[in-house]
Amino acid sequence: MDLNFRFSNLIGSVYRNGDVIFSPDGNSVISPIGNKISIFDLKNNVSRTLCFDCIYNIVAVALNSTGSHMLVSNEGGHVLYINMSTETVIFKFRANRTVRALQFSPDRNFIAICRDMDLQIQEIGKQSASVYYPFHLSKTYKLSSDTLNCVAWSRDGCLLAAGGEDHIVRVVGARDYRNLYIHALAAHKGAIVTCHFMGENYDLITVCKRGIANVWTASIQPGDLVEGVWTKPDDDMESEDEAVTRLHFDKTKSRKYFRKGPPSGYKP
DSSP states (O other): OOOOOOOOOOOSOOOOSSOOEEOTTSSEEEEEETTEEEEEETTTTEEEEOSOOOSSOEEEEEEOTTSSEEEEEETTSEEEEEETTTTEEEEEEEOSSOEEEEEEOTTSSEEEEEETTEEEEEEESOOOSSOOOOEEEEEEEEOOSSOEEEEEEOTTSSEEEEEETTSOEEEEESSOBSSOSEEEEOOOSSOEEEEEEOTTSSOEEEEETTSEEEEEEESSOTTOOOBSOOOOTTOTTSOTTTOOOOOOEEEEEEEEEOOSOOOTTOOO
C-alpha cells in the first residue's frame, strides 16, 4: 500500500481576500483561497492548489513577468518569496506592518512593497556567501498619512505610482531623478483601489472606491528622465543649459464610471 501522498487540491474553501491575477500566458487565473493559493487553468478546465500555506489569510499576491517567482503577503505582515517551478517557499521575512500591495518590476530585478504608509523598493539578488537574503533595500518613501492600497510600475521600470486611503495617488522614481521627487495626484473623493500606467508612456489611470476612474496625461515621455538630485523649482542653482523638464500630470476632462463594485483585492 502506497502511503506517499502529496497535497494536490483544496475543495470547499472560498475566496476571502487578496489579488486575483492572470498567469503571463493568460491561460490561468491565480487566486488566494484563505491561506492558500489556487491556480485555475482556463484552457483545460482544471484547478490545483499549491502545497505551501500561510499562518494567516493572504492579503496580496504578485507574479513576475515570466511566472517563475511569486510574492505573497498575509494578514500577519509576513512576505513569502516562492519558486513556482517547485512550488516551495524559498525565503520569508516579516515586514512588521500590514502589506496590502506588492509588485515585481518589469525586469524582475526589483520589488515594490507597500507597508502601511510607506513604499519600499527592494533589489532582488543581493546576498553574501554565508547568508541567504535575496532582498536588498534600495529606497523608502514615506508617502501617506494613511494605509496604501495599491502600487504599479511603469513599463520601463523607472516610475512607480501608489495610492491609498487618503484619496491621493503619488508618483515617485525608482531611482533619483532631477525631473521628479514625489508628485501627488489629488482628484478623487474616495479611497484609491488601483492605479496603472498606460502602455509604453507615463500616462496613468487611477480608480477610487466610488467607482470613478481618472486618466492623467504625463508631461514627459520615457527617455526624458534625467538621473540626479531633484531641486525645488525656484532653486537658482540650475542654469538654463542644465534645466530639465519636470514631470507633472494633467487630468483629462472625461471620466469613467465603474458601478459594479471595487476591483478584487481591495477590502473596504
